[in-house]
Amino acid sequence: MKCPFCQHDDTRVIDSRTSDDQSVVRRRRECPECSRRFTTYERPGEVRIFVIKKDGRREPFDRNKVIAGMTKACEKRPISREAIEQAVDGVERAVRDQLAEEMPTSEIGALVMQALREMDEVAYVRFASVYKEFRDADSFLKEIESLVRKTPSAATGEGPRGSAPSHRTTGHNT
Numbered sequence: 296m297k298c299p300f301c302q303h304d305d306t307r308v309i310d311s312r313t314s315d316d317q318s319v320v321r322r323r324r325e326c327p328e329c330s331r332r333f334t335t336y337e338r339p340g341e342v343r344i345f346v347i348k349k350d351g352r353r354e355p356f357d358r359n360k361v362i363a364g365m366t367k368a369c370e371k372r373p374i375s376r377e378a379i380e381q382a383v384d385g386v387e388r389a390v391r392d393q394l395a396e397e398m399p400t401s402e403i404g405a406l407v408m409q410a411l412r413e414m415d416e417v418a419y420v421r422f423a424s425v426y427k428e429f430r431d432a433d434s435f436l437k438e439i440e441s442l443v444r445k446t447p448s449a450a451t452g453e454g455p456r457g458s459a460p461s462h463r464t465t466g467h468n469t
């Protein structure tokens with residue numbers, strides 16, 4: 296197998312083990328050229344990307360979960376199922392483009408947030424409020440303010456419930 300780091304043609308398997316249910320073979324590999332190590336997960340028909348959860352557990356990347364999360368955020372918003380699917384396609388592509396076989400949920404969450412921010416500000420705030428687990432009203436308000444600042448007419452203390460008249464979004468993050 297080709298080295299994902301230096302593209303060397305061959306890599307050495309240094310460890311190989313099968314998952315408990317025998318469905319996945321996990322191989323630890325080392326590149327003789329650049330000495331870097333990576334893991335491959337072999338299972339029928341697809342390459343698995345594993346998501347590392349906050350508590351350290353790993354689970355396979357599940358597109359349906361991303362769709363579910365986005366759908367919930369977009370509830371009663373004028374966003375079609377198709378648009379959500381397209382956004383999830385983008386997220387999935389970005390995940391696979393990383394060439395890593397593992398990715399923390401926080402990174403996936405950030406990708407989803409980015410996609411939602413471009414689609415619908417209300418959905419974005421909803422998702423962000425769950426995903427970022429704002430510890431207090433202040434940090435939540437700060438996030439809202441960063442959105443409201445882009446729509447001057449809404450900056451009258453109305454809060455996030457007033458519908459933002461402008462849909463222009465600029466990448467004003469953090």
Ligand SMILES: [Zn+2]
Nearest residue numbers: 298301326329
């Ligand atoms: Zn290499």
